[in-house]
Amino acid sequence: MRSHDRFSRQTCVPGVDQSKIDNASVLVVGAGGLGSPVILYLSAAGVGTVNVYDPDFVDETNLHRQILYTDRDVGNSKSIATAMRLKDMGTDGWVSPHFFPSRPPPEYAEFLRDYAVILDCTDRWSSHDAVVQSGLASGKPVVHGSIQGLLGRVMTFRPGGACWRCLHPSEPSGAKDGPRGTLGPVCGVIGSMMAMEALKIILEWPSQEDRMDVYDARSGEVLSLPRAPSADCPCRTR
Numbered sequence: 001m002r003s004h005d006r007f008s009r010q011t012c013v014p015g016v017d018q019s020k021i022d023n024a025s026v027l028v029v030g031a032g033g034l035g036s037p038v039i040l041y042l043s044a045a046g047v048g049t050v051n052v053y054d055p056d057f058v059d060e061t062n063l064h065r066q067i068l069y070t071d072r073d074v075g076n077s078k079s080i081a082t083a084m085r086l087k088d089m090g091t092d093g094w095v096s097p098h099f100f101p102s103r104p105p106p107e108y109a110e111f112l113r114d115y116a117v118i119l120d121c122t123d124r125w126s127s128h129d130a131v132v133q134s135g136l137a138s139g140k141p142v143v144h145g146s147i148q149g150l151l152g153r154v155m156t157f158r159p160g161g162a163c164w165r166c167l168h169p170s171e172p173s174g175a176k177d178g179p180r181g182t183l184g185p186v187c188g189v190i191g192s193m194m195a196m197e198a199l200k201i202i203l204e205w206p207s208q209e210d211r212m213d214v215y216d217a218r219s220g221e222v223l224s225l226p227r228a229p230s231a232d233c234p235c236r237t238r
């Protein structure tokens with residue numbers, strides 16, 4: 001049981017109802033560069049249940065940005081290392097060593113309905129597509145983040161608004177080309193923005209709506225781009 005004092009520096013912020021945070025469940029897909037700050041901040045904030053998917057193993061080249069892990073974890077399953085971090089922070093939840101299904105079966109809609117918010121911390125088109133579309137189909141908001149070099153993007157997708165397919169109807173060519181680099185703090189900025197969006201949704205505060213925020217680490221600027229559903233949005237024909 002966590003003491004009242006533990007959260008006293010956030011419950012003194014107007015509008016923070018710790019019981020809403022305590023009772024919330026979130027699903028984080030991907031425990032890498034974005035998943036690390038998302039999982040750490042939401043867990044530290046006291047989110048009651050943090051469930052995570054990640055099938056990967058920790059590689060030495062992950063460590064500069066994936067701050068969930070240390071040298072000791074290299075070669076081990078990210079799911080085991082992440083589960084240990086959650087336990088150390090007193091957070092309930094499971095960490096699955098499987099891929100989030102690329103074509104979620106119908107029963108997933110029921111499963112996803114348990115979450116206050118789903119966080120897309122994956123790093124490829126097909127995973128973004130699976131997580132965002134299945135979350136929206138369950139009527140849940142999905143906070144998406146992605147990194148491309150020194151650019152980071154954050155968008156909260158909501159049922160009835162633009163979906164992933166509105167923005168990206170098909171997989172871009174070259175999307176699977178070799179490793180792309182970034183600097184760790186770019187993941188930190190975007191992951192922190194995602195965690196904040198999730199807390200705002202949990203606290204029922206107004207949150208980012210119908211727009212994508214693009215952060216350019218080189219200039220330090222954030223551009224907010226309006227995003228509306230496309231005329232042939234697949235969600236409308238469902």
Ligand SMILES: [Zn+2]
Binds near residue numbers: 166167232233235
């Ligand atoms: Zn759409």
